[in-house]
Amino acid sequence: MALSVAITVVGGTLAACGAGDADTGADGKVELSIGTFTEFGYEDLLVEYQRLHPDITIKHNKTGQGGPYHQQLFTKLGANRGLEDVVAVEEGHLSDVLAKSRLFNDLAEIGPKDVTADRWLDWKYKAGTDKNGALIGYGTDVGPLAMCYRKDLFEAAGLPSDPEAVKPLFATWESYFAAGDQYVAGTGKAWFDSDAQIFNAMHNQLPTGFFTTADSLDIESNRDIRANWDAVTAAGARGQSAKLTAFSNEWNSGFKSAAFATKTCPAWMLGVIKGQAGPENAGKWAVTAAFPGGGGNWGGSYLTVPKQSAHPREAAELAAWLTAPEQQVKAFVKTGNFPSQVEALSAPELITATDAYFGGVESGKLFAEQAGKVAEPQYKGPGDGRIQETVTTPALQAVEQGTSPAEGWQRVVDGAKKIAG
Incomplete structure (x- = not known):
């Protein structure tokens, strides 16, 4: 699911003190x-790359959870040893990597010269560059956002349920919360999973994000952040939130038990819904463009080449090949990770992809359309992702459990x- 994956390749570039001490x-x-x-979705691709490059061998270090993976990444960066030649970075942690860009190679300098910015969606490419314009990461996948919802629950509440008919409900946040009030009034049940x-x-x-482009904390002076806080906590207080912690057991089972009627839905969320809601709910969930x-994006990663690597050019060649449109389409077919490459978004394998669970929706075409709606990448300062994960999320959970919105905001x-700092 478009969440980052760390990759270590044993081939053309080996971290001098990286994942193994042998260069050759x-x-x-x-x-x-x-x-x-x-x-x-790289397992088969790495085998293919070694077949195409018999002078290269690759070791793939794969971690199950992104949180521990990134903690280890920054520990190894600080120690200047232990990193792989090619290192995946999830977009939520990218700002911390860009703040230490001096420790990574500029891929525009060491990578293949035919790999240019026009390979990627403009916003994806820009997000992988540091303030000096150095390209720190080749973009892998993205998580363009659509809205998923339960058709049967909408019908029971007197709301439209056809994917085209529901679009006005999701046009703005104001219309979304207004529809939520109608749903709660008609059913007494939650509209979304969590504040x-x-x-x-x-x-x-x-x-x-939480910082200015000069990396000054902007959380108190940025009125839009507080306005979003007030809007969400007010909707939650009106009964719209199911008060579930994302990816918890209760949240997982909520898809099956109809604990909420709508879900912010990046491309990879379709797989989560199918897995958690189960076959008995096929056709009840729908997704609309x-x-x-x-629009927006949730998820996606980059492949970087740390300066620890003893074979940076070979590593960059591998990362470039893995993020080429052809390979990203293969990864999409295998795991559903949605490509960030322009050519991949019009590939027949993607455009013709349908999902019977969601009523036969042309899911590839739908999310390609949503990817095109994302504008400039949000500027995130160092620590931005940690604030969202370890500060705002727990504070909102506290509000759902009875803390006042004002006290939660102060937290x-x-x-x-x-x-x-």
């Missing part, structure tokens, strides 16, 4: 390592200041 094997082959987390999930989606649509505020301000 006894057989004379260049040994590369690649580090990834969750599912990138935090909605707040994060709203927040990520702002031009800047609409999202409040126009956010205080916690953000500690992280910003």
Whole structure:
């Protein structure tokens, strides 16, 4: 699911003190390592790359959870040893990597010269560059946002349920919360899963995150952040939130038990819904090409080459090949990770992809349309992702459990200041 994966490749570039201490094997082959987390869909691709490059061998270090993976990444960065030649970075942690861009190679300098910015969606490419314009990461997948909803629950509440007919409900956040009030009034049940999930989606649509472009904490002076906080907590207080912690057991079972009627839905969320709601709910869930505020992105990763690598050019060649449109389409077919490459978005394998669970929707075409709605990448300062994960989300959970929105907001301000230093 478009969550980052760390990859270590043993082939053309080996971290000098990286995932293994050998630069070249006894057989004379260049040994590369690649580090990834969750599912990138690279297992078959790495085998193919070694077949095409018999002078390269690759070791793939794959971690199940993105959180521990990124903690280890920054520990190894600080120690200047232990990183793979190719390292995956999830977009939520990218700002911390860009703040340490001096420790990574500029892929525009060491990578293949035919790999240019026009390979990627403009916003995806820009997000992988540092303030000096150095390209720190080749984009892998993205998580363009649409809205998923339960058709049967909408019908029971007197709301339209056809994917085209529901689009006006999801046109703006105001219309979304207004429809939520109608749903709660008609059913007495929750409209969305949690305050935090909605707040994060709203927040990520702002031009800047919790920091200014000068990396000054902006949480108190940025009125849009507080306005989003007030809107979400007010909707939750009116009964719209199911008060579930994302990816918890209760949240997982909520898809099956109809604990909420709508879900912010990046492309990879379709797989989550199918897995958690189960076959008995096939056809009840639907997805529509609409999202409040126009569009957004949740998830996706980049492949980087740390300066620890002893074979940076070979590592960059591997990362470039893995992020080529052809390979990203293969990864999409295997795992559903949605490509960020322009050519891949019009590939027949993607455009013709349908999903019977969601009523036969042309899911590939739908999310390609949503990807095109994302504008400039949000500027995130160092610590931005940590504030969202460890400060705003717990504070919103506290509000759902009875803390006043004002007190919860003060927790956010205080916690953000500690992280910003």
